[in-house]
Amino acid sequence: xxxxxxxxxxxxxxxxxxxxxxxxxxxxxxxxxxxxxxxxxxxxxxxxxxxxxxxxxxxxxxxxxxxxxxxxxxxxxxxxxxxxxxxxxxxxxxxxxxxxxxxxxxxxxxxxxxxxxxxxxxxxxxxxxxxxxxxxxxxxxxxxxxxxxxxxxxxxxxxxxxxxxxxxxxx
Numbered sequence: 001x002x003x004x005x006x007x008x009x010x011x012x013x014x015x016x017x018x019x020x021x022x023x024x025x026x027x028x029x030x031x032x033x034x035x036x037x038x039x040x041x042x043x044x045x046x047x048x049x050x051x052x053x054x055x056x057x058x059x060x061x062x063x064x065x066x067x068x069x070x071x072x073x074x075x076x077x078x079x080x081x082x083x084x085x086x087x088x089x090x091x092x093x094x095x096x097x098x099x100x101x102x103x104x105x106x107x108x109x110x111x112x113x114x115x116x117x118x119x120x121x122x123x124x125x126x127x128x129x130x131x132x133x134x135x136x137x138x139x140x141x142x143x144x145x146x147x148x149x150x151x152x153x154x155x156x157x158x159x160x161x162x163x164x165x166x167x168x169x170x171x
Contacts, residue, residue: 014122027116040153043161055086
């Protein structure tokens with residue numbers, strides 16, 4: 001995984017990268033279909049794969065609206081098998097900035113017929129204590145949960161959401 005960076009423009013960005021044992025088409029499918037998302041990202045979702053389509057990721061699909069996870073989010077760009085971007089929001093535990101949106105970009109690059117590099121860039125962070133909390137939260141979420149689960153999904157099969165795999169934090 002790649003460490004966090006500050007962009008040339010001075011804006012904070014979380015940058016993470018993994019290589020998965022999957023074809024480019026399989027990796028793309030994992031991020032862009034309900035079946036794929038449920039196999040590694042979260043136990044529920046609402047995805048309409050088009051620009052301005054829904055890209056909601058429900059970590060707690062049975063919770064009350066507003067507490068399910070990434071709700072009310074939209075796809076900003078879709079370039080099949082190459083790139084997608086979507087808005088994201090702070091977790092419900094940080095209500096002061098939850099209605100604000102950040103931007104997540106996911107890039108796909110075939111390394112071979114059965115290996116794909118997936119690079120995630122999360123940007124659009126504001127300033128202040130709550131923004132710092134959200135940044136730290138997502139730095140860990142992307143690097144210690146979501147992307148490791150993507151790797152797990154292609155090495156072991158879909159995540160069992162009643163007993164998801166645990167990963168150790170990277171130092």
